[in-house]
Amino acid sequence: MDILVCIKQVPDTSKVEVDPVTGVLKRDGVDSKMNPYDLYALETALRIKEQQGGLVKVITMGPPQAKEVIKEAYMMGADEGTLITDRKFAGADVLATSYTISQGVRKMGGFDLILCGKQTTDGDTAQVGPEMGEYLGIPHITNVLKIIDIKEKSMIVEMDMPDTIEVAEIQFPCLITVEKDIFQPRLPSYKRKLTAKDKEIRILTINDLDDKDEMKYGLNGSPTQVERIFPPSVNKDREIWTGTGDKLSLQMASKLRELKFI
Amino acid sequence: MGKLVCNQEKVNESNIDELLKVCPFGAIEYTDGKVQVNAGCKMCKICVNKGPAGVMEFFETQTQKVDKNLWKGIAVYVDHVEGNIHPVTMELIGKAKELASVVDFPVYCVFIGHNIKDKAEELLHYGVDEVFVYDYKELKDFRIETYTAAMEDFINKVKPSSILVGATTTGRSLAPRVATRFKTGLTADCTILEMKENTDLVQIRPAFGGNIMAQIICPNTRPQMATVRYKIMNAPKRQSYSNGTITVCKLEAKKLKSQIEVLTVTKKKVEENISDAEVIIAVGRAIKSEKDMVMVQDLADLLHAQIAGTRPLVESGLIPAKKQIGLSGRTVKPKLIIALGISGAVQFVAGMNHSDRIFAINKDENASIFQTAHYGIVGDIYEIVPQLINKIKCAGAV
Ligand SMILES: Cc1cc2nc3c(=O)[nH]c(=O)nc-3n(C[C@H](O)[C@H](O)[C@H](O)COP(=O)(O)OP(=O)(O)OC[C@H]3O[C@@H](n4cnc5c(N)ncnc54)[C@H](O)[C@@H]3O)c2cc1C
Ligand SMILES: Nc1ncnc2c1ncn2[C@@H]1O[C@H](COP(=O)(O)O)[C@@H](O)[C@H]1O
Numbered sequence: 001m002d003i004l005v006c007i008k009q010v011p012d013t014s015k016v017e018v019d020p021v022t023g024v025l026k027r028d029g030v031d032s033k034m035n036p037y038d039l040y041a042l043e044t045a046l047r048i049k050e051q052q053g054g055l056v057k058v059i060t061m062g063p064p065q066a067k068e069v070i071k072e073a074y075m076m077g078a079d080e081g082t083l084i085t086d087r088k089f090a091g092a093d094v095l096a097t098s099y100t101i102s103q104g105v106r107k108m109g110g111f112d113l114i115l116c117g118k119q120t121t122d123g124d125t126a127q128v129g130p131e132m133g134e135y136l137g138i139p140h141i142t143n144v145l146k147i148i149d150i151k152e153k154s155m156i157v158e159m160d161m162p163d164t165i166e167v168a169e170i171q172f173p174c175l176i177t178v179e180k181d182i183f184q185p186r187l188p189s190y191k192r193k194l195t196a197k198d199k200e201i202r203i204l205t206i207n208d209l210d211d212k213d214e215m216k217y218g219l220n221g222s223p224t225q226v227e228r229i230f231p232p233s234v235n236k237d238r239e240i241w242t243g244t245g246d247k248l249s250l251q252m253a254s255k256l257r258e259l260k261f262i
Numbered sequence: 263m264g265k266l267v268c269n270q271e272k273v274n275e276s277n278i279d280e281l282l283k284v285c286p287f288g289a290i291e292y293t294d295g296k297v298q299v300n301a302g303c304k305m306c307k308i309c310v311n312k313g314p315a316g317v318m319e320f321f322e323t324q325t326q327k328v329d330k331n332l333w334k335g336i337a338v339y340v341d342h343v344e345g346n347i348h349p350v351t352m353e354l355i356g357k358a359k360e361l362a363s364v365v366d367f368p369v370y371c372v373f374i375g376h377n378i379k380d381k382a383e384e385l386l387h388y389g390v391d392e393v394f395v396y397d398y399k400e401l402k403d404f405r406i407e408t409y410t411a412a413m414e415d416f417i418n419k420v421k422p423s424s425i426l427v428g429a430t431t432t433g434r435s436l437a438p439r440v441a442t443r444f445k446t447g448l449t450a451d452c453t454i455l456e457m458k459e460n461t462d463l464v465q466i467r468p469a470f471g472g473n474i475m476a477q478i479i480c481p482n483t484r485p486q487m488a489t490v491r492y493k494i495m496n497a498p499k500r501q502s503y504s505n506g507t508i509t510v511c512k513l514e515a516k517k518l519k520s521q522i523e524v525l526t527v528t529k530k531k532v533e534e535n536i537s538d539a540e541v542i543i544a545v546g547r548a549i550k551s552e553k554d555m556v557m558v559q560d561l562a563d564l565l566h567a568q569i570a571g572t573r574p575l576v577e578s579g580l581i582p583a584k585k586q587i588g589l590s591g592r593t594v595k596p597k598l599i600i601a602l603g604i605s606g607a608v609q610f611v612a613g614m615n616h617s618d619r620i621f622a623i624n625k626d627e628n629a630s631i632f633q634t635a636h637y638g639i640v641g642d643i644y645e646i647v648p649q650l651i652n653k654i655k656c657a658g659a660v
């Protein structure tokens with residue numbers, strides 16, 4: 001069984017700061033890492049492979065340095081990796097991103113199962129998976145909590161719904177996005193680290209894709225536009241209290257009493 | 263649509279560093295004396311607006327424009343399980359009515375399921391003009407192909423200008439699929455929605471993983487689509503009368519086929535849900551260990567509050583994931599929330615700034631939580647909270 005996992009390189013978000021004067025993000029020396037939610041997708045793929053055989057391939061779209069996440073995936077046990085990168089992909093929104101990745105997927109060959117993380121920590125839309133499912137013309141299930149059974153032509157999964165947990169059977173080929181905690185991701189292995197260094201990473205640019213129409217990629221292929229960015233609004237109706245702990249706790253207690261919370 | 267162009271002749275030793283640094287995504291590269299923009303670019307145009315003057319420019323390119331006059335009305339997807347309508351639906355109806363009044367549009371609902379016709383009646387009491395119902399036994403459970411097919415049919419038939427979808431697990435699965443079928447834009451987890459006179463939907467959400475809001479539009483395609491979380495918008499009051507109509511729609515048999523079969527549906531255990539809490543004590547990274555949680559629990563007990571927190575506290579295991587407030591957690595709108603040692607990142611604030619009364623204790627007087635809190639208390643939680651607990655207890659004894 002061939003499984004594809006979509007992984008993304010994201011900034012190590014805990015370090016992102018905003019310049020209080022200009023409102024511009026400061027990302028000096030911010031490290032990048034694999035989107036933490038994608039680790040769960042990759043782990044799921046590796047577990048299925050251990051049980052069923054086959055290959056685990058990974059794909060990522062991003063700038064040239066996104067190669068690093070593929071190496072990370074190799075260290076966990078992925079068999080093949082592809083990076084789709086091109087300057088023409090600049091400014092891609094969810095629709096253009098999903099289209100680009102699905103074009104890359106078509107180049108990589110047929111898959112029984114495509115796995116995505118639940119969401120990314122930078123884009124945070126949880127939309128790329130379902131949009132790829134549509135572009136590839138395969139069914140999808142999101143928020144998978146558990147894999148109950150893998151059969152010849154289908155799999156049975158448990159999914160998280162607003163008020164219910166549902167068990168469903170889905171035919172291959174299909175795409176699923178997995179919840180955090182479906183499996184505990186393994187640590188990269190040191191033995192693999194050595195071989196991962198030299199392992200080939202396939203690079204695809206727009207010229208390698210079936211659809212080379214530049215209007216479908218990057219900003220041109222993105223229906224949404226960022227009109228402006230601005231700092232969040234300030235609550236005008238506010239008070240600031242300073243003083244000793246004794247004074248402040250008293251002030252707080254009386255306000256809570258006045259508001260009838262105590 | 264458009265592209266970024268670098269005026270290479272304006273790049274020099276003195277401004278190149280500034281240019282490279284201004285990009286929050288590290289998407290500007292300088293190689294062999296040439297500036298290039300790589301695939302990391304999010305087209306936020308910060309380099310144009312805040313970078314060295316005149317170096318980066320943005321050029322619009324002509325694109326095919328849709329005829330916006332052909333797309334009318336604002337539609338709300340009715341989120342439900344077996345006919346039990348999720349309350350986010352009413353909140354979106356409320357917002358849709360506000361948006362619709364700007365451009366004099368009708369408000370529609372699209373309701374997909376089985377044996378739901380009588381439930382559709384209820385929606386009319388919230389001021390919906392027309393409910394489009396797809397009622398088939400194959401639509402009993404949410405399955406992606408059949409629900410997308412129904413949405414597709416609805417959009418082709420009604421041509422709504424905008425569609426609002428609740429950001430529940432179902433909504434977040436369905437909306438992207440539908441948006442892709444129509445090659446249109448979808449903005450996730452909007453916190454503010456506004457309507458322009460030209461019917462463009464202004465979609466605002468925290469973005470780029472920083473303390474910043476992005477205003478997003480979808481000017482060249484229709485329908486425009488947005489998801490919104492529960493408890494962000496306000497539901498209108500239920501009226502005793504109703505004026506709208508219910509239209510039952512047909513779907514061809516082949517569109518009711520699916521590769522998915524739902525085997526069992528189990529109701530989740532009803533658990534304490536912070537979205538429904540009236541009083542919340544929210545804790546942030548000032549809390550270092552399990553033993554610090556004792557005083558938090560004491561305070562929570564006294565105020566009959568639920569305890570919730572920021573993402574770092576979930577990551578460190580001090581509070582369960584379901585108790586995370588914020589963009590990637592839950593949205594809350596309690597009568598009272600007390601934030602203890604929380605810096606006030608936009609992603610956190612987005613999940614709680616509609617609360618009635620916000621108290622925040624933080625020892626850093628510049629913490630951004632003080633921009634949101636009604637009562638900002640500059641001080642150390644380890645000093646104030648124990649004293650507050652004592653004072654409340656004493657008052658109770660009197
Ligand atoms: C895409 C994305 C989505 C995100 N989603 C969420 C989300 O849903 N929810 C969320 O919470 N975060 C989210 N985050 C993370 C968010 O950006 C912040 O990193 C996080 O909210 C910060 O948590 P904090 O305030 O607890 O920690 P910190 O930012 O470290 O703040 C701790 C605060 O405590 C104060 N303090 C320390 N000691 C004391 C003391 N003794 N007394 C009083 N004050 C003290 C400090 O002055 C400081 O202001 C998201 C980030 C990204 C990029
Ligand atoms: N640039 C990308 N390259 C590869 N996979 C991606 C990319 N962006 C998103 N994904 C996949 O889609 C999931 C959801 O991402 P998002 O919609 O950004 O929250 C991620 O967990 C990844 O599995």
